[in-house]
Amino acid sequence: DPAGGTNQVVQAIKQGFAELWAGTTVSTLAGDAVPRIPLAAGSTQMSVRVYSPDAxxxxxxxVEDASNAAISVETEATTAAVNTWEILVFDFANQAAGTAPFDEANTYDKVSIFFNFGTTGADAGEKTYYFDDVAVVP
Structure with a gap:
């Protein structure tokens, strides 16, 4: 934990040669999967605690179907803090432009996070990010 805590967090380094879409997939099961994410029409938000060098x-x-990459939904949030922990809330009811809409009939059991999405490592320089506590907002 860069803030000095003793808890374990994920460190994600977006290297200087990284593509603009470079990211990190979180998995606890085979095939880059996690247990089914319980998103539904009335519960479309997830939160992630993040630590970024830039606001x-x-x-x-x-989030996507681990067995069918054609089934996915993406959304974005923006960091507001520098070198401190903050909680970002992502609402899949507001999908990112050019991506598929949320469909509660789909299985979502894979999750990936992309820091400084849309900017290459060559443009931003190598950056180290941290995240923790990926959860569905009740």
Whole structure:
């Protein structure tokens, strides 16, 4: 934990040669999967605690069907803090432009996070981000 805590968090380094869509997939099961994410029509938000070296950068969260990459939904939130923990809320009812809409009939059991989405590592320079506590907002 960069803030000095003893808890375990995920460190994601977007290297200087990274593509604009470079990200990190979180998995606890085979096939890059997690247990089914319980999103529904009345519950379309997830939260992630993030630590970023820059404020004002887009962070994209994508959930998809681990067995069918054609089924996914993506949304974004923007960091407001520098080098401190903050909680970003992602609402899949407001999908990112050019991505599929949320469909509660789909299975979503894979999650990926993309820091400074849309900017290459060459443009931003190598950056280290941290995240923790990925959860569905009740």
């Amino acid at each position: 004002g950068i887009p962070v994209r969260l994508k």
